[in-house]
Amino acid sequence: MDAQERHRVLNDALNDEVFVSNDLGYPVVVADDVLPHAERFLTERSQAFVVLFDGETHVRRLARRLARHPRCMGVRAVTLGEARKRLATVEEVHEALLALGAARDTLVVGVGGGVASDLFGFAAATYMRGVPYAHVATTLVAMVDAAVGGKTGVDLRAGKNLVGAFSDPVAVFSHVDALQTLEYRHLREGLAEILKAAIIEGNEFFEAIENLSPHPFWRWPWQAIVAEAVRVKIMIVMDDRLEQGMRELLNLGHTFAHAFETASGYRVTHGAGVALGLRAASLLALRTGRFSEREYLRVLGTVALLGMPLQTRVDPDAAYRAMQSDKKRRDGKLRFVLPRAIGDVEYGVEVPERTVRSVLAQLRYTPESLG
Ligand SMILES: NC(=O)c1ccc[n+]([C@@H]2O[C@H](COP(=O)([O-])OP(=O)(O)OC[C@H]3O[C@@H](n4cnc5c(N)ncnc54)[C@H](O)[C@@H]3O)[C@@H](O)[C@H]2O)c1
Ligand SMILES: [Zn+2]
Structure with missing residues (x-):
């Protein structure tokens, strides 16, 4: 199988450049450039929103593009990183939301990786007893795992993710182009979860992964890979709502x-x-x-x-x-x-x-x- 064919195996499973699922009751969109989809969603919702982003340079451009939307009330950079995934940062975010004029019906749009989706999601779930939250995912971990499934939270000194809440977002947008600037060590964190999903799913998904050539990573059919992994996670999270325990598979x-x-x-x-x-x-x-x-x-x-x-x-x-x-x-x-x-x-x-x-x-x- 040559590279072209391998890409086709994955793309056949999808047959599209954009993956959209509403199975969880909110849209999950995976596209190379997700901005037009996010903008359409925001226009249709016609609700005032604020943008919070991981204060990392590549993510900044994306956040600024979103902030040009006429309904945007303001945009704020927040320094994140695992060490900052703490309650003190949540309080900073709450203060920032207040300063931006966010009210009970303001939509919070977060841009960033898994730390951003966990922390901004939790901050939104607790600000004024809960305001709606949408996430624009910019790391592989956020796209295939953290941003989908409604788990939000922060770390304590004693351990990771010890404080948090189940709180579904109103939408998730995975901006696949963002992976081009992601360091390999961060990409690799997400690859492990993708492989896990491929073992659970089997069939063409596992075969497609098995047949990828190791280099260069940037030429992989990322949109299709992310979409497949997300589809597996959505399927399991959805089934778990009916039958207790399915979610265990993700472990x-x-x-x-x-x-x-x-x-x-x-x-x-x-x-x-x-x-x-x-x-x-x-x-x-x-x-x-x-x-x-x-x-x-x-x-x-x-x-x-x-x-x-x-x-x-x-x-x-x-x-x-x-x-x-x-x-x-x-x-x-x-x-x-x-x-x-x-x-x-x-x-x-x-x-x-x-x-x-x-x-x-x-x-x-x-x-x-x-x-
Ligand atoms: N809630 C869940 O179900 C769930 C599931 C899995 C992981 N998580 C959480 O996710 C976190 C890990 O997520 P992560 O790996 O995305 O970490 P992260 O959010 O810290 O991102 C990794 C690094 O990449 C940078 N970055 C983000 N987007 C970038 C881009 N497009 N280009 C270049 N750099 C970029 C970030 O600034 C950061 O330095 C952990 O805290 C973990 O607990 C949660
Ligand atoms: Zn994991």
Whole structure:
């Protein structure tokens, strides 16, 4: 398959340059340039709005373009970054909203990555007991994960995302062109979640990822990749409203990821943790006889292809201890989200302690078959 053909596989699944879903009860739009879609939405809503943006230069241009809309009351840069994802910053945002003249019926439009969608979303959910919020996503993590699903919040000193609220946005716009200026290390954080979605979904999505050439990243069919990953997340979040627990699927690789992050004192980033976690979950599934060797190797191949780690120096005992204190653990037993096949993932699987420990120990080594 040449590059053209690979792009076609993904684009066929979409058949369009713009992805729009209303399945969550609000529009989620994925397009290279999302501005015309956002402007149309704002005009149709015909409601006064303010723009808040992550005070990062590339995002600034986008925010300024939005702020030219006749309904815009004002625009404000906010210094973000994970260290600023705190209640003190939420208060700053509340004060800024007041200074901009935002009232109960003012729409807040946030522009930025996952920190922006979590923090601005939470600030909007709590300003005057809640004002409507729309997000323009400019990082891969925000596009495929953070901005979709209605989880907002901030960190405490004791840990990440410990304060927050479920609060659906009124719209999400993923501005795919923004990825062109994103540093690779930030892009990689989102790649892990995309791979997770591809394993859950299977079929053409996984094959398309598997067949991408590793370089150069900027030539990837990003619009189609983001749209597919978003479609998977929307499908799961939507199903979870009917049947409790479906959302668990999104935690594929995450029990391990959190353990590696915690046990390494956060030297292992979330994205790297998820990549390691996808290997670990696949290996656990293989060891417990529910996943084939062939598919395990396919997962390893994609993790390597996307330039993500397959091995870690994290001490297996420390990782196991971290896993035991994971907040998601219930009645003393560890439960895992494990693949039965690519495209067939199950949750709530109990696994014996010694098998989990042996998988953690194995993660210290490069998989033999990949040299
Ligand atoms: N609510 C959820 O469901 C959910 C899900 C996943 C992640 N998250 C949260 O998302 C956060 C991580 O998100 P993130 O990776 O987007 O981090 P981020 O928002 O900090 O963005 C990463 C960096 O990229 C910069 N940036 C943003 N857009 C850019 C662009 N277009 N070009 C160049 N630079 C740009 C930012 O200023 C920042 O320095 C974490 O706090 C995590 O907890 C939340
Ligand atoms: Zn994650």
